[in-house]
Amino acid sequence: MSVRQSFVPLLLGCSILAGCSSRNEAETIFVGHIAPFSGRDKAVGEHAKQGIVLAVEEINNSENQTAGRRIAVLHVDSLGEQDSLQPEAVRLITVNHVAALLGGQTAEAAERLGRASQPYGVALVTAAPLAAPPKGDNVFSVNVNQSFRGQTLARFAVNELKAHRVIVLTESRQAGHEALTAAALKEFNSAPQAQAEEWTYKSEGEFKELSDRAIKAQPQALLLAGPAADLAALRSKLQQSTAQVPLLFGGEDGLALANQANEKTLSDVYLAEAFAGDGGTPQGQEFAKKYQQRFHEPPDLHAALAYDSLRLLAEAVRQAKGTRPANVRTELAEPNFTLESLTGPLTFAPDHSARRPAFIGQVQDGRVVPVKRYEPPTP
Numbered sequence: 001m002s003v004r005q006s007f008v009p010l011l012l013g014c015s016i017l018a019g020c021s022s023r024n025e026a027e028t029i030f031v032g033h034i035a036p037f038s039g040r041d042k043a044v045g046e047h048a049k050q051g052i053v054l055a056v057e058e059i060n061n062s063e064n065q066t067a068g069r070r071i072a073v074l075h076v077d078s079l080g081e082q083d084s085l086q087p088e089a090v091r092l093i094t095v096n097h098v099a100a101l102l103g104g105q106t107a108e109a110a111e112r113l114g115r116a117s118q119p120y121g122v123a124l125v126t127a128a129p130l131a132a133p134p135k136g137d138n139v140f141s142v143n144v145n146q147s148f149r150g151q152t153l154a155r156f157a158v159n160e161l162k163a164h165r166v167i168v169l170t171e172s173r174q175a176g177h178e179a180l181t182a183a184a185l186k187e188f189n190s191a192p193q194a195q196a197e198e199w200t201y202k203s204e205g206e207f208k209e210l211s212d213r214a215i216k217a218q219p220q221a222l223l224l225a226g227p228a229a230d231l232a233a234l235r236s237k238l239q240q241s242t243a244q245v246p247l248l249f250g251g252e253d254g255l256a257l258a259n260q261a262n263e264k265t266l267s268d269v270y271l272a273e274a275f276a277g278d279g280g281t282p283q284g285q286e287f288a289k290k291y292q293q294r295f296h297e298p299p300d301l302h303a304a305l306a307y308d309s310l311r312l313l314a315e316a317v318r319q320a321k322g323t324r325p326a327n328v329r330t331e332l333a334e335p336n337f338t339l340e341s342l343t344g345p346l347t348f349a350p351d352h353s354a355r356r357p358a359f360i361g362q363v364q365d366g367r368v369v370p371v372k373r374y375e376p377p378t379p
Contacts (some may be wrong), residue, residue, distance in 0.1 A: 023217075025053075029071045029323055031313060032092035033306075034103035034113065039080035044105055044302050048127070049075055050295050051303035052102070052288070054311040071314055074098065085109055089116040099323035100313045102306065104128045106183075106252055107176050114139035121325035123332060125313055127305040129175035129252060129274075133351040138238065140332050142274070142309050142346070144376070145353035146176045146252075149272040150183030151375045153223060153248045156270065156360045158191045161246055161374060163221035165195050167235075171207070171226030171251075172200045180250045181225045193229045201226075207233070217242050225250040231269070246270065269363050274354065275343060276361035276370035277302040284342040308341045313340055355379070 009166035033052060036315070052073050060070050067203055074096055076088045086105075092098045104110030104126035114124050114369040129143040143210070157163040166188060170181045181198060188196035199214065202205045207226070211234050214222060222245050224231055231249050238245055247269045278288040287307065292298040299307075313328070320327035331337055332348065339346045346356045355376045361368035 006055075011312045022264060026296075027069050028171055029317060030096055030098045031071065031073050032076065032089070032096065032098040032101045032103075033073050034076045034078050034088050034092070034101065035105070036080040037075070037077040041080050041105070045075075045077070047300055047302040048102075048306035050291070050298065051305070051307035054290055054294065055307045055314075059314045071310070073102075073310065078103070082109060082112060085112045086116040089113050092171070093117060094120050096358055097321060098122070099317065099325075100125065100328060102126075102309050102313070105302075107131055107174070108141060111135070121329065123313070123316070123325065123329050125309040125332075126300065127309065129176065130351060130353045131179040137333070137352075138329055139352060140312075140348060141353045142273075142305050142312060142341075142356075143354060144274045144356060144358045145349070145351060146179040146250075147183040148353075148376065150180035150225075150250060151187045152197075152272045152358045152360060152372075153250055153270070154184040154187035154191075155374065156272075156372055157221045157223070157246075157248055158188065158194055160360075161221055163219070163246065164191070164193050165220045166197075166223060167217060167219045168198045168223045168309065169207070169210055169214060169226060169230075170195060170198055170200045172202055174252065176252045177225040177250070181223075184223060184225075184250065211237055213304065215243055215245070218243065219245065221246045221248060223248040223250060227251055235269070248272075249318050256278065270371070271368060272358050272364070273301050273360050273368065274356060275301050276359040276368050279304065279342040279344075280357075280359075280370070280373055281342065281344055284339065284364050287342055300368065304342050308339065308346065311341075312339050312346070350378070 017209045036042055037045040045261050058356045078084050095344050100122055101124045104113050107128050108209045109130040110126040114134055114136050117124050118138050124139050126141050127143055129146050129148045130141045157166055162338050168181055185196055188194045199210045215237055228251055249269055249271050278284045288299055298373055316328045317323055317329040343357050346354050359370045360372040362371050
């Protein structure tokens with residue numbers, strides 16, 4: 001077993017390291033969770049773990065048990081290193097015999113975990129927004145896809161910010177950025193009198209030049225589809241220029257944005273995410289209340305998606321009447337498979353991304369506050 005593993009909760013009075021009886025192991029369904037618990041993004045892993053803790057407790061209530069069995073989660077620290085994902089996934093599958101995996105905060109991480117688990121047929125449920133259908137049939141995202149994120153950002157800019165002259169800066173080295181931009185431009189171009197220009201860049205030097213030009217052009221809004229580091233640089237330039245330009249951030253690592261040190265300076269930055277606030281549903285409100293009471297802070301995107309991810313797997317196991325990987329994957333892929341998530345009914349689109357609402361959120365005082373909810377496109 002990896003020394004980076006922890007076991008939550010310590011079910012049945014024993015831990016993995018201490019050793020459980022074969023009977024107890026047979027009665028427990030194990031799920032592996034790979035996330036950063038150290039390094040720059042450790043808050044991402046900790047918040048996800050806290051969401052999972054609440055989901056485990058809910059599932060293991062007698063009336064909610066999965067196929068009459070209890071569920072437990074093995075948490076593994078990825079250290080924020082991409083190269084550690086594949087060996088840790090294989091270890092969880094072959095040594096700990098997990099029924100499924102949770103993890104992957106970015107498309108690259110999800111792709112690596114999915115590739116590692118595919119030969120074993122084990123399902124991966126990820127929080128990463130997908131830019132395209134995954135290469136294997138075992139990867140499912142509880143996040144909205146990049147196209148829907150781009151569409152909602154553009155719709156919000158035009159209808160709510162009244163921004164009809166928009167410049168889109170796209171870092172073109174990641175497919176996710178291009179997929180989001182393409183959807184945003186399509187939405188912009190369908191709006192009356194809207195004008196959107198896309199400027200692409202590959203290097204730091206190109207970004208510096210284009211961002212300077214974009215600010216001088218004085219658009220009514222700027223949409224950045226790039227790394228969070230580029231957002232920080234762009235925000236700094238705007239502050240120095242005193243330009244009052246709303247920023248729409250479509251970068252993939254918006255997932256970790258609210259955990260960065262400069263979060264409180266981003267009051268005019270808008271994000272498109274799958275969860276914000278309390279999700280706008282009674283179930284989301286109850287979750288937010290429990291989370292606040294338990295951990296003394298409001299839940300964020302990571303906590304909410306991790307909570308939904310484990311409940312999703314538990315429901316798939318229940319409907320499959322067991323943990324056989326092929327049956328679990330089949331249940332998740334069924335067109336009528338539905339989970340009552342924190343934001344409402346969740347189903348999977350053909351590209352294995354979640355069909356669920358998206359929220360435009362604004363960063364305020366270190367929190368992402370929901371501003372507008374957008375329902376998913378009809379199938």
